[in-house]
Amino acid sequence: MSRKTLSAETVAIVKATAPVLAEHGATIIRHFYRHLHQEHPELELLFNPANQPTGEQKTRASQQEAFRGDFFGREGAPGAALTNVLNGSITSLDDLPALKATVMRIAHRHASLDIRPEHYPIIGHYFLASVKAILGDVATDEIMAAWREAYGVLADLFIEIERDLMQKSARAPGGWEGFRPFVVRQKVQESADAASFYLSPRDGGPLPHYEAGQYVTFRVEVPGYSRVGGSAVYRNYSLSTAPGKGYFRVTIKREPGAEGSPDSVCSRFFHDHVREGDVLDVSSPYGELVLVESPRPLVFIAAGIGITVMFSLFQSALDRGIDRPIYFFQMMHDGRHHPLRREIEELARRHPNVTLHRCYSQPSAEDEPGRDYETRGRLGLGTLGRNLPGSDCDFYFTGPIPFMRSIRGALHVFGVPADRVHYECYGPHGAEIEADVR
Numbered sequence: 001m002s003r004k005t006l007s008a009e010t011v012a013i014v015k016a017t018a019p020v021l022a023e024h025g026a027t028i029i030r031h032f033y034r035h036l037h038q039e040h041p042e043l044e045l046l047f048n049p050a051n052q053p054t055g056e057q058k059t060r061a062s063q064q065e066a067f068r069g070d071f072f073g074r075e076g077a078p079g080a081a082l083t084n085v086l087n088g089s090i091t092s093l094d095d096l097p098a099l100k101a102t103v104m105r106i107a108h109r110h111a112s113l114d115i116r117p118e119h120y121p122i123i124g125h126y127f128l129a130s131v132k133a134i135l136g137d138v139a140t141d142e143i144m145a146a147w148r149e150a151y152g153v154l155a156d157l158f159i160e161i162e163r164d165l166m167q168k169s170a171r172a173p174g175g176w177e178g179f180r181p182f183v184v185r186q187k188v189q190e191s192a193d194a195a196s197f198y199l200s201p202r203d204g205g206p207l208p209h210y211e212a213g214q215y216v217t218f219r220v221e222v223p224g225y226s227r228v229g230g231s232a233v234y235r236n237y238s239l240s241t242a243p244g245k246g247y248f249r250v251t252i253k254r255e256p257g258a259e260g261s262p263d264s265v266c267s268r269f270f271h272d273h274v275r276e277g278d279v280l281d282v283s284s285p286y287g288e289l290v291l292v293e294s295p296r297p298l299v300f301i302a303a304g305i306g307i308t309v310m311f312s313l314f315q316s317a318l319d320r321g322i323d324r325p326i327y328f329f330q331m332m333h334d335g336r337h338h339p340l341r342r343e344i345e346e347l348a349r350r351h352p353n354v355t356l357h358r359c360y361s362q363p364s365a366e367d368e369p370g371r372d373y374e375t376r377g378r379l380g381l382g383t384l385g386r387n388l389p390g391s392d393c394d395f396y397f398t399g400p401i402p403f404m405r406s407i408r409g410a411l412h413v414f415g416v417p418a419d420r421v422h423y424e425c426y427g428p429h430g431a432e433i434e435a436d437v438r
Helices: 008-023 025-039 041-046 060-066 080-088 096-112 119-138 141-171 262-272 304-319 341-350 381-387 401-413
Strands: 179-191 194-201 215-221 232-238 248-253 279-283 298-303 326-332 354-360 394-398
Touching (some): 008 025, 008 141, 025 041, 096 141, 232 304, 248 262, 298 304, 326 381, 381 401
Parallel strands (some): 298 326
Antiparallel strands (some): 194 248, 215 279
16 A cells, blocks of 8 residues: 655654653643543553553653553553654654654554554544643644644554554464453463463464564453453563464563552452463464574573563574574572573573573572572673673563663673664663663
8 A cells, every 4th residue: 555654844843843742741641531531431441541640640750751652552651652753763754664663563562452443543633632732822733734644644554554463463374363262271380479371272273373572462351440441451461482382371470560550450360360261362472572583692681570571582592493502691589589490491401502690689598609590689781791702692681671771771882783682662661771872
């Protein structure tokens, strides 16, 4: 299909006015949520309530951070992909193909949530109406026309890419579109606060092929949890095993997050209520953090529950017969909070090209150096430099946002080119992770 492009005049206006929208982002978003949910309560389930600013619950800084996310707010505030992609990629506004990587990441997330083309005009209407309502006379007819054009072009780009992703998923052997019932075949406690759930299709049909590093979305009904749009909660979890095992597996940490946040609600539901034999609605696998073909050594770096996606990539690399050096750095609190540890150590014993390095920030009295961990303290540039042959490797990492920012900065100092750095940000923090790479 032919794709519209932004006019030079629109690009100039959006570049000039994007900082103004960012400055008033929190107020615009509050106005947006209030009016959208009043008139379209059925759409509330598309949005992440943890990212909806209400009253004085969030600081100005966190509200503005929430304004940088995905269109539908699962990763930030609704309509925010417009400001995130345009404002955050200001120099590429006149070259939309250059935004493909950012758009593709968000589109994978939208496809996993079963977001549809008909949602975009509604979101655009209320987002632009909120811009006008908050900025008043500052938002002239010319400025509003430019932002309307920008939103339309970007929305069309998302719709096209998401339609392709969903159709590809549905047409693949064993694939489907939307959500499919899966049975919990096994529940295994992996550590003090993490459990694995093994899933297979209720209909007995085959599973589709997926790429190590991808995730699925669960749609669950949580007892006692209710929102205007319904009681369903949507949550992405990385598949924690390589493909080809005959099942899906997710490993979920019990999150102590703020009461009512999707992380805490969903993770507690899995830990406290999900039992073997239960049926859960699951999306097709999506996501772009996958192994890239390369002759260089592989380096996997994980902190906390981020180990799930790194384990999937690690196991897949070994399943493929990759015999070049593989380094797996793991940062945990202590041995009791180290999920998938035994599987990782067993794979390392069977593959001489694997080197493990475990960092415990606060090892317990039962944790022995050398046996259970190699480094006490934080994982950073010093540890990487001492245990790697150099920077000529492909690096994959994930974990809490501060950890990811620290590792990204360390790799920059280490001299690793950007095209050899691979991670996926699961929240509205992409700019924060790259903050020290300038």
